[in-house]
Amino acid sequence: MEVKVLKDILGANEQIAERNRQLLGSNNVFAVNLMSSPGAGKTSLILATIKRLKGKTKIGVIEGDVSSSLDAEMVGKEGVPVVQINTGGACHLDANMISNALGNMPLQDIELLLIENVGNLICPASFALGEHRKVIISSVPEGDDKPFKYPLMFHIADVVLINKTDLSPYLKFDTEAFSQAIKRINAKIEIFQISCATGQGIQQWVSWLLTQMSFLRGTKRIF
Amino acid sequence: MHELAITKSMLDLVLEQAERAGAKEVVKINLVIGEMTGVVEECVQFYFDFLGQGTIAEGAALSFKMVPVTARCQGCGKLFEIKEFDWTCPYCQSNNMEIISGKELFVESIEVE
Numbered sequence: 001m002e003v004k005v006l007k008d009i010l011g012a013n014e015q016i017a018e019r020n021r022q023l024l025g026s027n028n029v030f031a032v033n034l035m036s037s038p039g040a041g042k043t044s045l046i047l048a049t050i051k052r053l054k055g056k057t058k059i060g061v062i063e064g065d066v067s068s069s070l071d072a073e074m075v076g077k078e079g080v081p082v083v084q085i086n087t088g089g090a091c092h093l094d095a096n097m098i099s100n101a102l103g104n105m106p107l108q109d110i111e112l113l114l115i116e117n118v119g120n121l122i123c124p125a126s127f128a129l130g131e132h133r134k135v136i137i138s139s140v141p142e143g144d145d146k147p148f149k150y151p152l153m154f155h156i157a158d159v160v161l162i163n164k165t166d167l168s169p170y171l172k173f174d175t176e177a178f179s180q181a182i183k184r185i186n187a188k189i190e191i192f193q194i195s196c197a198t199g200q201g202i203q204q205w206v207s208w209l210l211t212q213m214s215f216l217r218g219t220k221r222i223f
Numbered sequence: 224m225h226e227l228a229i230t231k232s233m234l235d236l237v238l239e240q241a242e243r244a245g246a247k248e249v250v251k252i253n254l255v256i257g258e259m260t261g262v263v264e265e266c267v268q269f270y271f272d273f274l275g276q277g278t279i280a281e282g283a284a285l286s287f288k289m290v291p292v293t294a295r296c297q298g299c300g301k302l303f304e305i306k307e308f309d310w311t312c313p314y315c316q317s318n319n320m321e322i323i324s325g326k327e328l329f330v331e332s333i334e335v336e
Contacts, residue, residue: 003244005330009233009254092225122261123225126328151310152259155322184310184318187297 013127016095020102020130027107029060030213031115033131035153037146038119040139041163043071044196045205046114050078052206053112057213060110062101064093064118071116081106092123095130112213121150133212139164140171144178147185154185159192161205166195226266229328233267234274237333241279246335249280253332257290259325264289283333292325 008014024031034042043063050059061082063071072084083101085093098115105113115131117124136157138146141164147154154160160182162175179191190208194201233254241249256262264287275281292305298317305325311318 001244001246001336002332002334003240003246004332005236005240006332007236007240008329009229009236010328012232012235090228092228094228123228126225126229126260152261152326155259180318181310187319 010126010128013095016099017128017130020095020098021132023102024107024113024130024132025216028217029107029110029113030216031113031129031131031133032209033115033117033124033129033134034137035117035121035124035134035157036119036137036139037121037142040119040137040142041196042116042119042137043074045137045161045163045194046075046116047078048196048199048202049114049206049209050075050080052202054078057112057210058110059112059114060105060107062093062098062105062113062115064097064116066090066118081110087118091118091120092127093117093129094127098129112209121146121153125150125153125156132216133158135159135161137161137163138178140167140173144174144181147178147181151185154182154189157186157189159190159208161201162191162193164195164197165193165200166198226262227270229262230267230270230274233330234271234278234280236330237280237283238278240330240333241335244335246333247279248336249283249333250336251284251286251334252280252330253286253288253334255288255290255327255329255331257292257325257327259292259322260328262328288331290324290327293323294320295323296320 036042059080061075064085067086069084072082075082083104085097085101134157138160182189192201192204194205237252294305295302296312296317297319299315301314303313
């Protein structure tokens, strides 16, 4: 006997992600899912963002790693609430992990939640967390061919940050070709060039972040 | 590697639907997978052989219907298939397009006894 199913395999994850989004929205918390390869600068970006917004915006951080709490310890020194998730082998965060982590996050005391996904350009693209915006960090040393190799990741993102621009003089990274490749996969995407080491472009990134947050406060709903 | 989590979710969904249908055994699972998801058939099969053990879906045949990535050009309105991730309209060379298919990831049906 054939039974029609026609159900999304990741439907259960999507449902939990939607619940997370509602919980965050009801607490007026704007959540960003930060994704990149290992070493592209997710933690550095979080630290730079915390420093830039100190005293202006209350930030919470969820750190996702296969193992260790190194990132959480580093972020915790900045005096913001941080929850470390160890996926124990899994190559991405999923909505259920975030749901558990939100239980340990003082949502009433924060306005912005930065979620650092596991360093990986493939798997995190398939798992919604309940975030309001998806951000990719792509760094200059990784090369400018990544949009062709990992198109889904660039297709679903709202913003791409090109990090480590201070290394541009030493490396062959064609920013124009890279940007054009991304625009083909995702015409609506925004691209910023930054350097967490020198601070270049961090102000533009933070301005974008604050503008997006104000949308949430205005509408209570963002897609 | 995300095939492990995907296969787990797929198996949960299949077992839930099979139970609802009062099935004793799942003999076949028909999957629809868009090429953009990057899901690799062999990996799903590998994890399924392991995860399915001891369930009523143990040994079920997996059928994969792979869906190519297709897009509609926002410039000329024509439909085309995206190959080798060349994201340019072959008719008018526009780069502005809407993805029509290729992101699917669902269980179409199961065959049970």
